[in-house]
Amino acid sequence: xxxxxxxxxxxxxxxxxxxxxxxxxxxxxxxxxxxxxxxxxxxxxxxxxxxxxxxxxxxxxxxxxxxxxxxxxxxxxxxxxxxxxxxxxxxxxxxxxxxxxxxxxxxxxxxxxxxxxxxxxxxxxxxxxxxxxxxxxxxxxxxxxxxxxxxxxxxxxxxxxxxxxxxxxxxxxxxxxxxxxxxxxxxxxxxxxxxxxxxxxxxxxxxxxxxxxxxxxxxxxxxxxxxxxxxxxxxxxxxxxxxxxxxxxxxxxxxxxxxxxxxxxxxxxxxxxxxxxxxxxxxxxxxxxxxxxxxxxxxxxxxxxxxxxxxxxxxxxxxxxxxxxxxxxxxxxxxxxxxxxxxxxxxxxxxxxxxxxxxxxxxxxxxxxxxxxxxxxxxxxxxxxxxxxxxxxxxxxxxxxxxxxxxxxxxxxxxxxxx
Numbered sequence: 001x002x003x004x005x006x007x008x009x010x011x012x013x014x015x016x017x018x019x020x021x022x023x024x025x026x027x028x029x030x031x032x033x034x035x036x037x038x039x040x041x042x043x044x045x046x047x048x049x050x051x052x053x054x055x056x057x058x059x060x061x062x063x064x065x066x067x068x069x070x071x072x073x074x075x076x077x078x079x080x081x082x083x084x085x086x087x088x089x090x091x092x093x094x095x096x097x098x099x100x101x102x103x104x105x106x107x108x109x110x111x112x113x114x115x116x117x118x119x120x121x122x123x124x125x126x127x128x129x130x131x132x133x134x135x136x137x138x139x140x141x142x143x144x145x146x147x148x149x150x151x152x153x154x155x156x157x158x159x160x161x162x163x164x165x166x167x168x169x170x171x172x173x174x175x176x177x178x179x180x181x182x183x184x185x186x187x188x189x190x191x192x193x194x195x196x197x198x199x200x201x202x203x204x205x206x207x208x209x210x211x212x213x214x215x216x217x218x219x220x221x222x223x224x225x226x227x228x229x230x231x232x233x234x235x236x237x238x239x240x241x242x243x244x245x246x247x248x249x250x251x252x253x254x255x256x257x258x259x260x261x262x263x264x265x266x267x268x269x270x271x272x273x274x275x276x277x278x279x280x281x282x283x284x285x286x287x288x289x290x291x292x293x294x295x296x297x298x299x300x301x302x303x304x305x306x307x308x309x310x311x312x313x314x315x316x317x318x319x320x321x322x323x324x325x326x327x328x329x330x331x332x333x334x335x336x337x338x339x340x341x342x343x344x345x346x347x348x349x350x351x352x353x354x355x356x357x358x359x360x361x362x363x364x365x366x367x368x369x370x371x372x373x374x375x376x377x378x379x380x381x382x383x384x385x386x387x388x389x390x391x392x393x394x395x396x397x398x399x400x401x402x403x404x405x406x407x408x409x410x411x412x413x414x415x416x417x418x419x
Contacts, residue, residue: 010089010299013325018092021401024392031413035095035405038088039072039106040064044134046112048126058114060131064144065091065107068411071142072108073098073349075149075178076156078127082111086299093320094349096342096404101381103353106408108144110135116151128156132163139164141174141360147352148178150298154190158183174359177352186355188370189348193318194228194296195371196347196378201233201292201316203382204339204396210313213237216255216290218312220244220282221297222271225318225345227262229294234258238292242277242285245270246297249285250277286310295322302327310336317341332395340397342404343385350377 015036022032046058061084064072074094087109095107112131116124138144148157157179164175173184181187188195205212215238219226222243230240239255247270250256256277264274272279286293286302289311295301296318302310307327315331316339317323323331323338331338351374358364365373389399 009085010321011085011092013321014089014092016325017397017401018405021398021405024394024398025402025406027405027409028413031409032405034412034417035066035408038063038065038091039067040138041084041088042135042138043084044131046127046130046134048123048130050123051120058112058127058131060110060112060134061087062110062135062138062144063087063091063108064138065109066095066408067106067143068408068415069099069106070104071106071140072144073105073147073352074108074110075147076110076112076152076160077150078112078114078116078152078156079150080113080115082113087111090320093342095408096401097346097349098353099404099407100343100385100400101346101350101377102407103350103377105145105349105353108146109149110146111149124156125159128159129163132160133167136164136167139175141172141356145174145352145356146176147348154178154180154185174356177355179355184355184359186351186358186370187365187367188374189351189355190224191228192351192370192374193225193345193348195232196350196374197225197229197294197296197316197318197344198232198236199347199375199378200339200344200382201229201294201314202236203379203386204314204316204337205292207386208314208337210291212292215239215292216241217292217294218242218285218288218290219294219296219318220249220285220301220322221295221319222261222265223296225348226294226296227258227265229296229318231258231262233292241290242280242288243271244280244282244285244297247272249280249282250274251280251285251288252277292316294318297322300324302331304330307331308334310334312336314339317344320345328395328397338395338397340400343381343396343400346381347374347378350374 090109098105179185242251287309293312299321302323304326307330314337
């Protein structure tokens with residue numbers, strides 16, 4: 001049985017990326033040591049009476065990695081695969097994302113060990129509300145602002161907001177982002193991560209001399225991020241030749257009709273059986289020759305075992321942590337450009353920030369305003385990362401961590417160590 005509390009390899013890999021960037025920057029070791037440890041970790045046990053009368057106890061986590069630049073910010077995932085190590089790593093990545101796009105948040109992440117598909121709506125609501133009640137003391141608009149992640153959605157965010165508000169005795173819309181529009185959600189939030197991937201990919205393609213129109217793309221993961229990225233790329237003339245869900249992928253060298261694929265998926269709940277493409281496995285899909293590869297599924301998909309068979313010219317990471325450190329080295333040697341997750345998929349947290357701002361102002365923006373502001377921030381952030389990459393002659397991933405570390409450490413140093 002897995003140790004859900006262990007300090008495992010994912011967080012250790014994250015620290016190695018931190019260390020690599022810190023070495024290049026030659027940062028103050030004492031101050032940097034603060035950032036190698038999470039600010040706070042909370043584990044809660046969630047008793048729930050199931051529909052059949054049985055009482056089950058679920059385990060939930062929340063990790064606040066850093067609050068040096070502002071409230072912790074990060075999603076909540078519901079999965080049987082959630083571990084404290086995974087949540088630690090995701091929280092640390094959130095610290096970097098928020099710093100790279102220069103929004104006033106630190107990094108946080110949460111998770112509950114459960115399988116939502118095995119729960120009724122009533123049971124799912126009970127798990128969510130009890131988890132929220134257990135986190136009341138450490139969540140809040142000025143403390144820690146959760147959001148959706150794997151297997152969580154607008155409805156779950158609405159339950160979190162309502163539960164928190166009932167304890168506060170007044171409506172607190174800004175305690176969580178990714179809410180429905182009628183409860184203070186932001187226009188453009190659902191599409192933000194996928195749209196951000198495309199914005200950053202366009203910038204990288206321009207930098208490295210690849211026109212998006214007429215190029216080919218492969219997208220692993222056809223959930224919210226991957227499907228939106230595929231759709232937007234298709235709209236600007238990029239040929240999507242393969243996509244996949246958790247079961248398998250589909251491939252057509254002449255290009256997929258993304259509208260048709262999305263309709264099929266909505267009707268059949270999975271891509272298997274799609275009649276206008278060949279079936280491929282998720283691993284085979286990663287190795288298809290293409291201009292752009294967008295891994296938008298889960299962690300550790302490109303590894304030392306398959307990196308040498310990757311044939312993409314640019315990899316733009318829609319998922320968190322899809323490429324291992326060993327794989328990164330191989331990809332760099334092959335001359336494959338990797339646009340890292342902490343930059344490429346930062347569109348979601350950026351528009352979450354916009355939602356938090358709108359809730360606090362009580363004034364809401366048009367979708368055009370949201371998308372324009374998102375474009376401005378991501379383009380600027382990409383250019384800052386690229387400049388650091390050129391200045392220090394390091395890959396974009398290392399440059400991204402360097403930019404994030406520099407901003408967070410500057411705040412820690414300026415604030416000082418309270419004693």
